[in-house]
Amino acid sequence: MFTATEENYLKALFRLGALSEGGKGPAGTNELALELDIRPATVNGMLKKLREKGLVEQRRYGKILLTEAGRLHAVEVIRKHRLWETFLYEKLHFTWDEVHDVAEQLEHIRSVHLTDRLEEFLGYPSVDPHGDPIPDKEGRMPPEVRRTLAESEEGHAGRIVGVCDNSAEFLQYLDRLGLSLGLRLTITRHIPFDGSVELESAGIRMIITRKVAENLLVD
Amino acid sequence: MFTATEENYLKALFRLGALSEGGKGPAGTNELALELDIRPATVNGMLKKLREKGLVEQRRYGKILLTEAGRLHAVEVIRKHRLWETFLYEKLHFTWDEVHDVAEQLEHIRSVHLTDRLEEFLGYPSVDPHGDPIPDKEGRMPPEVRRTLAESEEGHAGRIVGVCDNSAEFLQYLDRLGLSLGLRLTITRHIPFDGSVELESAGIRMIITRKVAENLLVD
DNA sequence: AAAAAAAGTTAGACTACCCTAATAAAATAT
């Protein structure tokens, strides 16, 4: 049906919010190329194929929009990715930062049964190890009601429910800082000078940089 | 490191026993082409690549032999295949005949950790759902001390420990016959006329054709 | 509104994997 490459294009477009509603609107060829780390000329060729398959809409020199079919398939791939991440984390005891790369491969396995059986085996989880919601079989994804630490006001108390950046580099740094999914914390101060955020968790006070704060999601 | 295609060539060569010791000896290009359902001309081209990578040995117009590196990688792929089959069968409750196709995809997932963690999670199984032995991390595979039902003498009592043919067609037929892995049975008669085998299991007497008997392994 | 910059497209080339058709070498049969 779809190649792994095609699925990666659809996923990237979904990530960029190239949706007619509920997203950031149409995406550009260059923007997509940047997201995929593939040259614009190559992306242009692939877009022709995706248009012919009815997965995206695009006029000559125009912006790219996922069709309903494209959106549904993108969500299906995201669903598989997040279920596999959950499996690797919960059952095989992979660490937070190891799951992503393997899930990038597993998400492309084609099987009618596999995804649903895996979901059942995992006990119908609602979020993956990074706190991202897992879409259901029909492609419905619970809306994210999360805010970055950088955006939350002083005095706000909550738990870390996710990250924006899934790179091993960032996740390992979080581990070193002692920050992990589910950790309760309170924002004690926003420091205007450099955007750092002072917070308190389990009786310990710490300061994280603006960049870290922008990539941590709290409820 | 290796593409899925290359791995499939190695696996096929291993299956054909193209080993300097312990196998049926060197394999031919046509034979390999038949096994893979790919044209000999294509196979010929791929063999050049495998030679350059040091995975097979072959002289011009000569037979094909796996090198030690080739054998080791083939066994690694077989190990992954059988571990995934076990996972699908034991944990996700796939049926006997459903596991193969999905495992054909999963066996190519590349990850240092994944295979070992999966093996641990499954409790270090020694055989897969078809009764085939699972190689260990170092590429050692317990020798098969199994015989087909057709070869076993009258009066022999044992359990079904495997099959030669993994096709869904055959496995579904076995289910219909009420034959499954682990079933205890006794061979009551070999019928000379057409090679059928009469057997008895759990008090029930049945006759299976020669073709079925040749594809069932007993201990 | 013209110039400059950015975004999108086309042309041509490369690798991986597959094919068919023709040819060369080796094995087998007569």
Next chain:
DNA sequence: ATATTTTATTAGGGTAGTCTAACTTTTTTT
């Protein structure tokens, strides 16, 4: 030992997905 058949190889072509370099269209700046 020659003819036939089988096996292996070469030649040329196709699709998928990638690239660079050059070019065109649209957008932004001045």
